[in-house]
Amino acid sequence: MNGPLRPHYPLTPVSWAFLILAAAFLTLGSMAQAANFELGIIFTEYGILVLPLLIMGFALKVDLKKALRLNPIPVKIAMKIVGASLLMIPGVAFLNVTVIAILMTTVHFIPQTIPEPSAGAGFLVSFFVMAVTPGICEELFFRGMIMNALEGRFGFRFAAVLSAVLFGLFHFNLANLLGPIFLGLLFAWLVQVTNSIYAGMIGHAVNNGFAVTVSWLMTRGQDVSMETGMDLTELFLENKELLLASLAGAAGLLLVIAVPLVWFGLTIYRSIRLDYLKSGDLLKISGQQFVVTGRKNPEAGASSAVWLYPYDQVPAAPHYEDAISFVDLRSLRRDRQVRTASKHWVKGPRPKMRLQESLPFWGGGVLYIAIGIYLILAFRGMTS
Incomplete structure (x- = not known):
């Protein structure tokens, strides 16, 4: 495969794939399960969900190991x-x-x-x-x-x-x-x-x-x-x-x-x-926020030391002479004042979703609502 692999699936093809596969899941999947329940589930899950995402990954040059974690x-x-x-x-x-x-x-x-x-x-x-x-x-x-x-x-x-x-x-x-x-x-x-x-x-x-x-x-x-x-x-x-x-x-x-x-x-x-916990994550202890600057021995698991630095004093340089060391993370777990927050979950500005990206998701929502209304009317005897 020529060229570098993508770390992410492109959103527009994925959004359209969601709408198409949702319809296939509801129709072809239902018919397959009605014919043979066990084989129908296998076909629906592996054939309608997994196989297309693998094909899309290879076709769009996605690094599947990284993208799928x-x-x-x-x-x-x-x-x-x-x-x-x-x-x-x-x-x-x-x-x-x-x-x-x-x-x-x-x-x-x-x-x-x-x-x-x-x-x-x-x-x-x-x-x-x-x-x-x-x-x-x-x-x-x-x-x-x-x-x-x-x-x-x-x-x-x-x-x-x-x-x-x-x-x-x-x-x-x-x-x-x-x-x-x-x-x-x-x-x-x-x-x-x-x-x-x-x-x-x-x-x-x-x-x-x-x-x-x-x-x-x-x-x-x-x-x-x-x-x-x-x-x-x-x-x-x-x-x-x-x-x-x-x-x-x-x-x-x-x-x-x-x-x-x-x-x-x-x-x-x-x-x-x-x-x-890894470098760059945020940790709040008794109301004060710290940033994780590293682990003393990442391979040692939960018993390894975590190096922290006051969040409001983080310097631009990668060296932290006044870092605080917690040798036993189990003691942190016993402190009810400890709160963790991934830097990835910190709220920030979000770009607007383009029409070609959002249309399939809106279409899926409309499809779901239409099915729900039909089922409700059917249960109340208002459909023929």
Whole structure:
């Protein structure tokens, strides 16, 4: 391949690819999944999402390793991500249940359930198809290609937010909108901090894997209830008041559970941030802001020393004679006054998005709204 490779995907081709692939995901993907659920998911995720981004990368001379952040992460960090992602699940459930309750109250919305695997598919097959595969493919698409293209034009903060919103819209499910956006923000932050797409893949697979496991257990429980002549689904749908009361109670219970667990999960995320402190990052300790000027031994991990300098006194020269040394970062984690902020997330001027860049994203938004309106009208019996 002649010439230097690009560090970023160009935004205009990526924005048009998003609109085209969203339409393909909704049409071709749905038809493939209807024919054979497992093979349809494989085709949709790898064929409609991953293959085009790889082809575009080669055609546009993009450095795929750098653009997609194909960098390994330590096992210790991976385990932290697993734990933090599990703690975020009640927060995601609260958001989705609240939206479902509002929609059912206002527009008689019937939520979509998690698609059931084909007959004979075992739990491990379902876990790979519905948890591992989306974790790999959707992260490469959203926290890889799309976020990388947005970062190249608008910086890290805007790229993380917009890619998370697009990730939520891409589910084409009104009841499953806010939860994915919330997770998309967390995954984007993780990928940017660790500089590894694998961080997002792990968190994504853990979240989907939990949903698959719960669905599998509930399916087995429903089979038992069906054998005894009790269909809970029909019972709830025939008694709307009972259903809404149950949703309200579930939302309240989830909120009580989610607040402490999400807070603890965010604490784990903050510890990951401290593990990845690097030169140029900002650190606030007891109200005073410092800039990280380097690590004494970057290969030593979290136990290495971090050199800091008062942010308002940073000289132009690269030498810091009065730098402050923290030998044990674990002591920093115990200080509740410590706050970290990546220099990439510091708010700054953002260039305007050109029409050819924004039009496909607006088109995707209009497509999503149109589908939502159609589904609402269909549920209310206003379409033929």
